[in-house]
Amino acid sequence: MSNPTHLQYTKEHEWLTAAVDGVSTVGITAHAADALGDIVYVQLPNVGDTVTAGETCGELESTKSVSDLFSPATGEVTEVNQTVIDDPALVNSEPFEGGWLFKVRVEATDELLDADGYTAFTGA
Amino acid sequence: MSLRLTALDALHRSLGATMTxxxxxxxxxxxxxxxxxxxxxxxxxxxxDLSHMGEITVSGPQAGELLDHALVGFISALGVLRARYTMICREDGGILDDLIVYRTAENEYLVVANASNAQVVLDALTERAAGFDAVVRDDRDAYALLAVQGPEANGILAKLTDADLPALKYYALLPATVADRQVWLARTGYTGEDGFEVFCAPADAEHLWTALTAAGADEGLVPCGLSCRDTLRLEAGMPLYGHELSTDLTPFDAGLGRVVRFDKTTNDGAFVGRKALEEAAAAAETNPPRKLVGLVSEGxxxxxAEYAVVDAEGAVIGRITSxxxxxxLAKPIAMAYVDAAHAEPGTTVAVDVRGKAEPVQVVALPFYKRAR
Incomplete structure (x- = not known):
């Protein structure tokens, strides 16, 4: 699956949308979802929590492993994707769409890559 | 050190497999x-593709006596073309590996060891063969091993062989022709389902894989990797060496004392580890150490593996093995060694999942048993 050009990416394999009214949507990339395998549990920050760019804000469990979720941005969490909490397999099937994880009111971001930069980083 | 490749390596890559x-x-x-x-x-x-498994052939007039001496099972009592699950232990009773032994002829046995222990088993058998009129041969490169597992396995194999499959019982084997290739066809597996393991020449592996894939297309046969093999065996309550079994444990510790046959009549009943295993059997009877149990979580x-099992006060009472x-079951499951006082099915304990106690219930193994 190619990396959508309208998103920005971290080296920890999260993606971030451009802000709308200051709020960006966060998810993990198809590359990350493929590497994890079937995702069975998603732990996300709570609405109202402040997350910090580059720091752990949740975890993703797959059949074989547990991985930390790193926030690509600093700011207040405004919404979490309850659908993905109920059906974590969405992260595998629609990583860039229905499998989004949470929304954040962005104050600052980590160093971000564009789609070409991320694709080059993953060696795809 | 570079990784060893099976005869099917190119095929796996063409199928887009994630390799490990x-x-x-x-x-x-x-x-x-x-x-x-x-x-x-x-x-x-x-x-x-299970070609990583370690095949060792033991043959000669005293092959059976050698295996009775070297392993904990009563191997010479096995019928020709029958198989047995067994173990090889150290003198102190610690488990070196768990094995399946197939009796391929009156004076010949095929020992199948775990990939991680194949050299250890080969070395131990070679050393223990001293004084027996028997030959231990490393056949790891002589065989590729495919497995077809699942309720449709019988129907799929039947399209490719004239072998009498209904007569091939669980834990039995036959020399058979499958898709025009000579193989050992065994009704064994590690999934908890009916199925077959096909021992073939490495040069025939790709032909057989392709033929089985075509024969199984209408039945929904799919290529399967080691990840699902692990979850299938876990649901079936089958131990995995390095997890439920180790040199620190005896078969009795693992709840598998039944594989130890003190009633062997060959070699005057002597076998490697007998004394220590008799003591382990007595201890398991009177003062059992931790017991291997199943755990099911509602979360x-x-x-x-390696997470601590804790009681209501947070005291460590056991350890997860898988x-x-x-x-x-659509819920998390685990096997664990827990203190005997907490090992009764129905007991609620907890697992320390990265700092948070998650309640789990002790259940009898296996988690899954197929309808027969």
Whole structure:
């Protein structure tokens, strides 16, 4: 699956949308979802929590492993994707769409890559 | 050190497999979704490359006596073309490996060891063969091993062989022609389903894989990797060396004392580890140490190997050996060694999942048993 050009990416394999009214949507990339395998549990920050760019804000469990979720941005969490909490397999099937994880009111971001930069980083 | 490749390596790559280092072999972990592969084996059929397994042939007039001496089972009592699950232990009773032994002829046996222990088993058998009129031969390069597992396995094999499959019982084998190739066809497996293991020449592996794939297309056969093999065996309550079994444990510690046959009549009943195992048997009877149990969680977080099992006060009472989401039960399951006082099915204990106590219930093994 190619990396959508309208998103920005971290080296920890999260993606971030451009802000709308200051709020960006966060998810993990198809590359990350493929590497994890079937995702069975998603732990996300709570609405109202402040997350910090580059720091752990949740975890993703797959059949074989547990991985930390790193926030690509600093700011207040405004919404979490309850659908993905109920059906974590969405992260595998629609990583860039229905499998989004949470929304954040962005104050600052980590160093971000564009789609070409991320694709080059993953060696795809 | 570079990884060893099976005869099917190019085929796995053409199928887009995610590969993994398993005991020095580059093996398919999964081809797509491991959950889908798991469910295919439970409901239809799956095709596995198990060529990493370690085959050792033991032959000669005293081959049976040698195996009775070297292993804990009563191997010489096995009928020709029958198989047995058994173990090889140290003098102190510690488990070196668990094995399947196939009696391929009156004076010949095929010993199949785990990939990670194949050299250890080969060395131990070679050393223990001293004084016996028997030959121990490393046949790891002589065989590739495919497995077809699942309720449709019988029908798929039947399209490719004239062998009398209904007469081939569980834990039996036959020399057979499958897709015009000579193989050992065994009704064994590590999934909890009906199925077959096909020992063939490495040069025939690709032909057989392709023929089985074509024969199984209408039955829903899919290629399966080691990831689902692990969750299938866990649901079936089968131990995995390095997890439930180790040199620190005897077969009695693992709840598998039945594999130790003190009633052997060969070699005057003597075998490697007998004295220590008699003591372990007595201890298991009177003062059992930790017991191997099943755990089922109602939560979503998965108890994983090495996590601590704790009681209501948070005191450590055991340790997880294997844990995974169960595709069949749709909840996390695990095997664990827990103190005997907490080992009764129905007991509620907890697992320390990265700092948070997740309640789990002790259940009898296996988690899954197929309808027969």
């Amino acid at each position: 280092d398993f005991a020095g072999w580059d093996m398919p972990l999964r081809y797509g979704s491991e959950r889908e592969e798991h469910l295919a084996v439970r409901t239809k059929a799956g095709l596995f 979503k977080r998965v108890p994983r 844990g995974s989401p169960s595709p069949t």
